[in-house]
Amino acid sequence: MARYAQVGTNIGGFAAKYAGQRFLGIDLDGDKNARELKAALGGLKGPIMKVAQMMATIPEALPAEYAQELSQLQSAAPPMGWLFVKRRMMAELGAGWQKRFDSFEKEAAAAASLGQVHKAVSLEGVPLACKLQYPDMQSAVEADLSQLDFILSLYRRIDTALDPRDMGKEIGERLREELDYDLEARHTALYADMLKDEPRIRVPEVYEELSTKRLLTMTWLEGQPLLSFKDESLEVRNKIAEAMFVAWWHPFSRFGVIHGDPHLGNYTVREDHGINLLDFGCIRKFPPSFVNGVIELYRALETDDMDRAVAAYESWGFKNLSRELVDILNLWAGFIYGPLLDDRVRTIADGVKPGDYGRKQAFAVHKALKEHGPVSPPREFVFMDRAAIGLGGVFLHLGAELNFYRLFNEAIDAFDPHALEKRQGEALKRAGLAPPV
Secondary structure, three states: OHHHHHHHHHHHHHHHHHHHHHHOOOOOOHHHHHHHHHHHHHOOOHHHHHHHHHHHHOOOOOOHHHHHHHOOOOOOOOOOOHHHHHHHHHHHHOOOHHHHOOEEOOOOOEEOOOEEEEEEEOOOOOEEEEEEEOOOHHHHHHHHHHHHHHHHHHHHHHOOOEOOHHHHHHHHHHHHHHOOHHHHHHHHHHHHHHOOOOOOEEOOOEOHHHOOOOEEEEEOOOOEOHHHHOOOOHHHHHHHHHHHHHHHHHHHHHHOEEEOOOOHHHEEEOOOOOEEEOOOOOEEEOOHHHHHHHHHHHHHHHHOOHHHHHHHHHHHOOOOOOHHHHHHHHHHHHHHHHHHHOOOOEOOOOOOOHHHOOHHHHHHHHHHHHHHOOEOOOOOHHHHHHHHHHHHHHHHHHOOOEOHHHHHHHHHOOOOHHHHHHHHHHHHHHOOOOOOO
């Protein structure tokens, strides 16, 4: 109840002020309102901040000034103290939990919006990472998600170009999944299976006997933050970038699975410049028809085939597409697919300043949708777009220069939806996961 009150008070105060401005006919200052919304959310921590950050990373889900402000929210939460940690660990593993480890560090190695990580050592001497969920997170998530519809309804009054309701449903579903560490353990096993033949990418091993639905214990993978390699040679930065490309697109093109949270803290770089994938809370599984649509749209843009593009959009669930709406969607698709259609070595932004990357295209799309929309993107696009933009951000940070066309075509070479369905079904079964709906 306290959480409902806290979120409702902060967001409600912002909404009341916004509604009053509209009622009195006062011109709305988008930049100022965006700063005030960030301030209202910034004191809350926890899940609602994660939702806001998700919305900020999805192109055109929010007006530009709102996305810019909300993207600055910090996801780090103050870590639980040692007495609190001991009580939580006892609740998960029992009274003698400390005897099940050779050592367990009192200070958290990392703290985020839903939980924190402690470094430990197993009785066999293996370094471990223990991801411990904060108490009462399920209640906090439900309280915060109850406000998400309100926030989105407020946005629909601000701007009618895009209907984000399905986006809200998708975000809610994925966020609830992130609370289930048993599910994350199975997702970790799935990724270990899908990438077992890729030496450039390492996935931690889960210790099931030291894990529960709210405690996930894995092998500790040594590595350095990606940003610490920004000043390395181009050869090193390209090597890291190629490994990142494979880590995201190989599972998608071969198994219909994508990592939906390409946050810089979710991977580290090894001494050999391979990468460690560390977090599997936000995983999206797609039916083969969706993956086929992604490739079909790529081929349509490659050959300038309008009918093929329309068929691809419709296979994803876009409805009532006019010629104008297809042209608008192709503007954004051209931006996302642009580096993958260009058969040469280049940077991801190709000379565009990082701060301006995608801004021109987003503005053009938004302006056109105001005239011909609104459009309701299928919910699958939330984390598909987020992954694509997040991965592009990694390449921007690294200043990588690669032939993205070659890398992508290697990933989709000899794509067969029937073969993908079989591979996907077998991999999901081995990991104890259900097929996508």
